[in-house]
Amino acid sequence: MSFFTRLSPQAKHKARFAAQVSLTILVPLVPLTYFHFRAIQSREDREKEVRTKIRVPSIQTVDELLIEKCQPGDVWLFDRRCENCVHVTEMINCVVGRSLLCGGDARDGKSSDGTFDHCGIVVPGPPKDDKSLYDPHNLYLLEATAGGGVTASPLLNRLEMTQSRTVLLLPLVSPGERRNDDDYEPSGKTEILKNNVAKHLISFQKKWTEEAEKQNYKDGHSTLGILGALGYVFGVQKASLAPTSPSAWLVVSALQEAGAAMNVTDRTAMETRVEDFLRDYRFHEKDTVRLRPGWKFLGPMAMRETGRS
Incomplete structure (x- = not known):
């Protein structure tokens, strides 16, 4: 007999409610966490790209002209x-x-x-x-x-x-x-x-x-x-x-x-x-x-x- 089946009806209800709340929080949290770390990596990559960009003296880039x-x-x-x-x-x-x-x-x-x-x-x-x-x-x-x-x-x-x-x-x-x-x-x-x-x-x-x-x-x-x-x-x-x-x-x-x-x-x-x-x-x-x-x-x-x- 599993642990869940030995619980009282009231305890089972609380367990189901806790599981639903956890899923409600975790389901949207997973993609948000993924995008969060992806955004950080993307920002770091862009910073490195700008920092290491080769700039030729006396020659303006398109951005500088803009x-x-x-x-x-x-x-x-x-x-x-x-x-x-x-x-x-x-x-x-x-x-x-x-x-x-x-x-x-x-x-x-x-x-x-x-x-x-x-x-x-x-x-x-x-x-x-x-x-x-x-x-x-x-x-x-x-x-x-x-x-x-x-x-x-x-x-x-x-x-x-x-x-x-x-x-x-x-x-x-x-x-x-x-x-x-x-x-x-x-x-x-x-x-x-x-x-x-x-x-x-x-x-x-x-x-x-x-x-x-x-x-x-x-x-x-x-x-x-x-x-x-x-x-x-x-x-x-x-x-x-x-x-x-x-x-x-x-x-x-x-x-x-x-x-x-x-x-x-x-x-x-x-x-x-x-x-x-x-x-x-x-x-x-x-x-x-x-x-x-x-x-x-x-x-x-x-x-x-x-x-x-």
């Missing part, structure tokens, strides 16, 4: 591979965000293949002199992440390290500026506007990186993202204490601080999704990022584009 097109205030959108998220909670956050916040509706001429669930904003690096504000090699990408909290990474390193399917650049243009015109010479007014944007972004970066570190934001990033996405899909985002998308909240807040984006309501940044950047505010009253009069985003430019597999 980041030269960036200026403070530009926005990067990421179509991430959730399976490459190192942290399990961030992997869940990525899946939930892509499922609940990303849609396939028209994007007013800014359409691009991809499901964009993460974003960052280009900010000046530590200033050395006035010219360094626009030096492409001294520009950083400010973003909210689970790994580092609110962090800023050099553009070239961030682009080379990304494992996203697609990375889009949305160039920010001030009133009267013509960034697509190679012969264009910016006016004094344009230079003043650009300097103000750069200086406000420097102070914004300093304030929020310090605050995020003080509050240990990185530990709560994924939870905030999941709660924000659930709040959006259930229609309670206006009352939610969590931003709909933490990364979009940070970018919109930075644009508002720099004077480029409108603060329509107190919750404008809190209710913004990443893909709202791809909708032209001139044709939409909601689900879009509203910029101040004269400011606009140019059409998206692909910084990185790989297969969907």
Whole structure:
């Protein structure tokens, strides 16, 4: 007679319940653990690849040429591979965000293949002199992440390290500026506007990186993202204490601080999704990022584009 058959009915019920709970926990844990360690290995392989990359002096790589097109205030959108998220909670956050916040509706001429669930904003690096504000090699990408909290990474390193399917650049243009015109010479007014944007972004970066570190934001990033996405899909985002998308909240807040984006309501940044950047505010009253009069985003430019597999 087996041990199980000798148990009382009540003990058998408890044993079955314990087994069911264990299976409920273990079944999803197995693939999550697999993807976790695979993501770590993939990240280490990419770091080694970037670190050992042969760089020929005076010859620019494609990535170096691409980041030269960036200026403070530009926005990067990421179509991430959730399976490459190192942290399990961030992997869940990525899946939930892509499922609940990303849609396939028209994007007013800014359409691009991809499901964009993460974003960052280009900010000046530590200033050395006035010219360094626009030096492409001294520009950083400010973003909210689970790994580092609110962090800023050099553009070239961030682009080379990304494992996203697609990375889009949305160039920010001030009133009267013509960034697509190679012969264009910016006016004094344009230079003043650009300097103000750069200086406000420097102070914004300093304030929020310090605050995020003080509050240990990185530990709560994924939870905030999941709660924000659930709040959006259930229609309670206006009352939610969590931003709909933490990364979009940070970018919109930075644009508002720099004077480029409108603060329509107190919750404008809190209710913004990443893909709202791809909708032209001139044709939409909601689900879009509203910029101040004269400011606009140019059409998206692909910084990185790989297969969907």
